[in-house]
Structure formats: structure tokens, C-alpha cells
Amino acid sequence: MKKKLLSTLICMTIAVGMLPTMAYATEDGTEIENQQVITPEQPVATQIPTSYIISCENHDSVQMDLIWGTFTIGEVTENGGSYICPITIATNAYAEAYSTATNKTHTAVEESIVYNMTWTGTEWKAPEMTQLPEIKVACEQEVVPAAPEATEIPTSYIVSCEGHKAEQMNLLPDTFTIGEVADNGGSYVCPITIATNAYAEAYSTATNKTHTAVTESITYNMTWTGTEWKAPEMTQLPEIQVKCEKEVVPAAPEATEIPTSYIVSCENHDSEQMNLIWDTFTIGEVTENGGSYVCPITIATNAYAEAYSTATNKTHTAVTESITYNMTWTGTEWKAPEMTQLPEIQVKCEKEVVPAAPKANELPMGYMVKCTKRSFFHKARFMDQLPKTVTIGKVEKKGNNYVCKISVSTKSYAKAYSKEFGKVHAAIKPKITYQMTWDGKQWKAPTYSNLPTIEVACARSFHFFPFGW
Template sequence: MKKKKLLSTLICMTITVGMLPTTAYATEDGTEIENQQVITPEQPEATQIPTTAYATEDGTEIENQQVITPEQPGATQIPTSYMVYCEDHGPVQMDLINDTFTIGKVEDSDGSYVCPITIATNAYAEKYSTATNKTHTAVEENITYNMTWTGTEWKAPEMTQLPVINVKCEKEVVPAAPEATQIPTSYMVYCEDHGPVQMDLINDTFTIGKVEDSDGSYVCPITIATNAYAEKYSTATNKTHTAVEENITYNMTWTGTEWKAPEMTQLPEIKVKCEKEVVPAAPEATQIPTSYIVSCENHDSVQMDLINDTFTIGKVKDSDGSYVCPITIATNAYAEKYSKATNKTHTAVEKNITYNMTWTGTEWKAPEMTQLPEIKVKCEKEVVPAAPEANKLPMGYMVKCMKRSFYHKARFMHQLPKTVTIGKVEKKGNNYVCKISVSTKSYAKAYSKEFGKVHAAIKPKITYQMTWDGKQWKAPEMTQLPEIKVKCKKEVVPAAPKANKLPMGYMVKCTKRSFFHKARFMHQLPKTVTIGKVEKKGNNYVCKISVSTKSYAKAYSKEFGKVHAAIKPKITYQMTWDGKQWKAPTYSNLPTILLK
């Protein structure tokens, strides 16, 4: 019994051991070796660790080379163009903007080295807004892409693989229409036969239209009614014209901050055409002047009404582009009527007087009363001579400075225009005389200009008499004519110009011309100007202005982020006194501050 129990136990143990898992190993020919003892291996030696193998050109491998992580790409290696896109306005390709990119840290990605590049998008949204004249904002604050290390250099994605900078339209406020004071104030009116005439804007001839969007810009149509300009052109040319078109229209454009009108040369012309003219009929007798002045040198003038059957209405004719009609008045009847009024016998000096009436386009217009020729009569017994004509006066006068020196010599000066007043002929004793007055101011001015010294006349005028010898007027001998005496006038030297009267600023330019070295106008900087002493050059006072250039070079360097130095320590220019104020050269003539 004990033997059977022991046998059963051994059989159970054998079955149990056979059910335990075992490790199977494969030999080189693929057969398995089972029930081998599993032994945990020890750590490998350093010589057993795989090394990086590089292939040479002939295919041989070079092992155990150390792997070096590449440096970040330089700013000059990253892509310089990016696509900015709006769903409503389409794509715009833009250059890389300074200070908008960040170069990340080099890292291993799937066995390759990559470097992330991050582009801040706000500046591109602003630039896109300017390009499209519509306000946009970036959809995302940044875009990012990877540059990949090829083993020898960094490679960027192709342009088509770069991420797009997406922007979106901001809700815009439609600008109010321009004010009447903002539209152009001058327009060209043109006729093929009579040429152009520039005219000011006429009130109530313009209409400001409704603001609307045109190709991404806000525009406002301005319509000018042309009839009033055609009428004004007709008056200017004295020819009837009508407008070719009832209106002209042009657009004003919103820049984002203000309305801008086309240049004068871009505005449409108001075209007019000549109307076929009808020569007007001569004026009626009821249209000619009804009063005339009859004058005698020895007696008072008398205003008389038009006398029947003394006038002749002439033929209408063209004179310098205007229609005129001559009116002739026979004078004898007026001389007879004047004789009765003065109780002295008079005869007419001339048989007729003649004047023109002018056609305005709608009616005949006569000269004003003061413009009508007088009917001159003379006493029968004694003929008073007419006053001497200007060409019968002395040719000139002696001008003398009271200070006698080389620079203040006496000078004979020819008669100057508009300086002579011819008086009324009067009888003194048995002779007729005429008083002549000569204004001295112009002669003092001419004398000052000749000698370069300011002079003033001592008396406002000189006077002398011309005498009628029965046939002609006689002036005093040259030695008997009064002299025009002048005196030196003390000249006041102007004070030097104040700093606020100098130019507002100067042009600063780098001699290296590039995108980052543009010329800039800079306002006048404090403590950079030296105002010189006032000096006289020729007939003008001048003042030398010196401008230190160091501060401008520093400001220019700060603006462009590049250190610059002035080529010259200062620039200089002259301001000129015009008699009332200091005048600086125009900005185009001011010296430029050159940098390097």
C-alpha cells in the first residue's frame, strides 16, 4: 500500500514539472534548444557600444566620429518673403520685416536637427492694411515653421510650403463726405477757338455726392454744373459761349485720414463752344447819353442836355473782340447855347466830338459821364492857350545832396514818369502862365539807388512856371530851374534774426544709399544753431547762420539703428534782409547735412 502511494506522488510531481514554462533558444540553423537555463547578462563594455559610421566618397566607413549639434541659423539665412492673405482682399507677398522674427533652439526631430522660426504677425497686418487701404488684424499672433539641418547648412521650406500669415478685415467706419471748403477751388475752362481760362469755383455750382467704395478705396463724386462758367467765359472773351456738357464729375479719394482731390492737371476741363454770333443793331436815339459838359478855359463849365439833330449814330463794328458803335456830336449848337449862358461869344474848338458805345452781349453801354469827351469852346476875342503837353516840359532836373562829397555829387536826372503835375493856364499881366509841380520823392529814390546811400527829399515838390510867348510855351533856362535837394538818411541796421525765424529743419543724408540709409528731414535741434553778426554786402544786409551737425548725426543714428558721423562739423548759409524781414534760402537751396 505504501509503495502505491509513493508511486502516485512521483507521477504527480513529474506531471507538474512538465507543465512549467521553459525558455527556448534558436541555433544558427534555426533549430530550437529548449529548457536552457536563463542567465541575466552583464552590462556591455564601452568597446561593445555601436558608434556612428560615416561613409567617405569611395564608400568606406569612418567610425567613432563625434556627433556635433549645429548652431542656430543666422538672420540672413531665414526666408525673406512671406504671403499675407485675407479672404476678402486676396494675397500680398511681403518682405521680411525687421524685429518680427525669433530664431528658436536647435533640437533633434526624428533623427534630424531642426530649428523653429517664429514670425510675429502684427506688423504684417498693419502693412497689409496700408497696401489695401482697409484696416486688418492678424488672425494669429505668430506663425512658426522649422528650418532643417542638411549636415552642412540650414534649409528653409519652399515659399509654397511656408505658413501663410492670415489676416481679417476690421469693421470700417465709412468717412463723412468732404466739406465744401475741401474741394478744389480752381478749374480750367477751355474753348478750341479762344483757348483756356482758369476760373475760381463759383458758389452753388457744385454738388457733393455720396461716399462709396471703389476698388477698396472710399471715393466721393463731385459734380460741377458748367453753365455759370460758360457765362463767365463769355464775359471774359466778350463772345457768347455755351457749355459742351451740362456737368463735369470727378472723384475725391479718402486716404484714411483726409479727403484728397486730383491735382489741377488731373481735373476734367469745363469745355465750352462758341455760339454763332449775331451783330447787334445800332443803339436807338433813346439809348445814347443825354448830358454833356461844355467847357471854356476862361469860364466855368456848363452841363447841357443833348440837343436834337446834333448827333449821328455810326455803324456797328468789331473792335478788339467787342462790338462798338461810334456816336458823333456836332458842337456848334452847344457853343451857341454856352455863349447865351455866359453872355460871351464862344465858338467850338472842334467841329465834332466822338465816342463809342459798347455792346455787353445784352445791351448797349455808354461811357460814364466823367469819361465822355467834353465839348470845348473858346472865347471869340481872346484865345487862351492850352496847357503845355508833357513832352514840352524840361527834359529833366538837377538833383543835389546837401552833403557834398565824392559819393554825394549833384546829378542831372531825366524826367521820371508820373512825377509832373501841369497846372491851370492863368493870365498874369499880359502873359499866360502855367504852373508846373514836380514830385521829388521818386528822384530821391533814384539818387539813392545810384549812389548806394539812402536819401530823402528835403521838400515834397519843386514848382516853376512856363510862359506862353504867343506861339509856344517857354520853360526857364536849365540854370534857372529849381534844384531837387536831398539829404542823407541815417540807415538802421536790422537786428539779427531770432531763432524762431530760421528754417524749421534740415535734410540729413547718408552718403551710403540703401534701404536702411535713407535721407531724412529733421526739425531744428536745440543748441545747434549759431546766429552770426549782421553785415552789409552790396546793398543788402546778410546774416551768417551756422548749424552744428553732431546732434543731427546722433539723431539719425538712433532712428536707423546704425552709427553715423557727420562728414563736416557744421553747415552754413546766409539769411538776407528784404527791408522788412529776414529771408532764408528755400529748403531746396539749404545745405544738406551729410553723414557717413
């Protein structure tokens, strides 16, 4: 009996030893062997990709959400040392949804698509969207629609003239031609041509001025939606453009119609908006330019440079003798450019003086000192500027601005920080540096949030002090 029991135990031991095992590693890198490998459970529905690309050779691709009830989760298997699970997506429902979206009948090329999800060891991972197989659909043979009826054509059109107000007019009899239906990029279109002469005559009657059409006709497309013909919106229809015959050239604008304000700018100082100075402008000759009448206005700049010099208390001269812009005739009045579109009167400084370096009282009042340990007992502290810690550099020109480099020795701040917290600290760097900028009137330092921080280290964590104590 004992021999039988012993042989049974030996067999069970051998069987357990033959079970699959794998090695694990502890945090210190030691491997733990003979742990039984457990096959992961199938992914749940919420882990499956929720979007798929539906594509047709003749139409644009569409990204669609996962349709419930169209997927099947397969069995988990091992493949090359990894666990995978096949996901099958039935395609018919997506073909129907694509047909609705494109308003054209489509069928799925294949009954389903299949892809694998991979077990990472902790979770199931699906392929990226660009790696998922597309659901391909094909167009069903489509019947070419009949051309639109006359009653389906837009009944109103805009007739416009550069010199007069536009008019909306009803469709006139015998002025339209319905073209042939054709396929255009997967959609059926039908061109509609409108002869323009009758509309030019009607516009002439409405405005009491003789007009002729710019072109003999306009053309636009109507589009088949799958159930009906759709015309462009009124704002998308081409306008019927007409032009005046023997139009009178308008008189030049009066002085009271000229803009009354101008921007005077200098590279080194703030811009100023100044009122028009009398006797500084010249009104030119009216000419035609691209179908519109324009009149050039020239502004002499010297008087504005003198006024700017007085305003800034610095001598300036004009970069150019004058600026010029055009006023445009709208058909009823002269229109000047907006203020932002007017040319600026540019001036430059004469014999600019390099500013003196900033004084001590122009420097920041203090600096932020921070321990790299960042514990509750080593908080960052703002400390007032300490005597004999600041070196003011030379003033230099950088671009259009004068700048001055400021260096701050950090050793004294480390001592002050140590004294305040009762723990020995040393500065990480021997100094910090930053730049002050001359704005034309005074020196500007960086904001406190942009000033460099003086970093210190605890004696316990910083075993040597490269910059002394």
C-alpha cells in the first residue's frame, strides 16, 4: 500500500513539473522561475476599436463608428510567443450606412474583415487606425437621372454693375438652356446656361442708364442628390455682370473727404497717431484702374516728422519725402482705405545716444532662492537683493534695442538661505545672469516669474561645494 501511494506521489510531481512555466523578475532584477503561465481571457467588447474606414474606388472614404452586433470575438491563441485574439467585423451593415451617407447604393466587397488584437501582458492592444483593414464597398449599377425640368431651375439672379447697385431679377423666359447630364467625381451634374442680354436690358430700364452684358452668358451646375436636382444657393450662383455705357468720370474728392488721421512710426520709439496737417496733402488726377475710378492722394511727411520730434522730445527726420495712397469711387462717393490699410509715415532718429547702463535702483528688488531637495523644510524663498552681489555689464545694441547683461553672485544668497532654514546649503552655480532692455525711456528687467532662480543644494545631498561656503 505504501509503495502504491509513493508511486502515485512521484507521478503527480512529474506531471506538475511538466506544466508550462516562465521567469519573472523582481524589482532588484532577480528572476523567479516556475510560475505557471495563464492564458488571458478574450478582450471584452469595450476594448475593440470603435472606428473603421469604409472605402469605395469611386467615392470618398468615410470613417464610421463601430456598429453594435457586427463583431465577433474569436478564441485566444498563442502566436510566436504572444497571445492574440481574432476580431471579425461583418461588413453588410457598414455598406448600408455608406450608401445612406453617399446617397448611392453600395454592397460590401467581402462578407467580413478580420484583424488580431495582441496581449501585452497586462491588456489587449488593437492595431492603430492606419493598420486596421478597410471595409471595401462597391457601387451598384446606377441609372443616369433625366435632366432637370424648367420648373426646377432657380427663378432669381443677381445683376450687378461696378458703378451702380446690384439688382435681383426674376428668371426671364427663353433665356436658359438645360445641358446634358454627366458624371462629375461620382455625382451627376447638369449645366444650366443663362443668356445675359435680356437681363442687361432690364437692368438698363431699372437704373435709367444704358448697360451691356460683360459676357454673353453665365453657366452653373445643378447636382443630383439621388432623389432630386439641387441648384446652388443664391449666394453661390454666378452674377450677371453688366457695365455702364459712356459713363461720366467723377470729379476728384474734396479736401473734406480725405482721411484725417495718420500713423507716424519710428523703429526705436512708440508709434503716434496724428491728425492731418493742413497744406501737407495733394489731390491727384482721377484715372480708371481695373474698371474702377481712383484718385491718388499724396501726403508730404516733413511736417509730421517735426511734430513727432516734439512729441518724443527727440530729433527725427522723415524716411521718405511723401506717402501716397488711392481713394476709390464707389459710383456714388469716394472711399478711402481703412486706417490699418493707409501707409505709415516712417521717421528715423537723428544721432541716437546710447543709454547709460542701468543703476542699482533700477534692478529687480530681489531673487527667488530654491533648494533642489524641494521638501517641506526647504521651501523656495524670495530674498531681497544683497549688497555687493550684482555686476552690471556693458550696454550693447541687439537688433533695434539696447540691452545690458546683469550678473548676480549666488554665494551670499546661499549663506542667507542656510541661515534662515538652519541647514547648510551651497549654490549650484557661482552666478545667475539675465538681460535688461532699454525701451527708449527707461531700463526694463524681466518679470519676476521670468528671472532665473538661484538654486542651492543641502550639505547632506550635495557632498562638495564647488563654489565655496
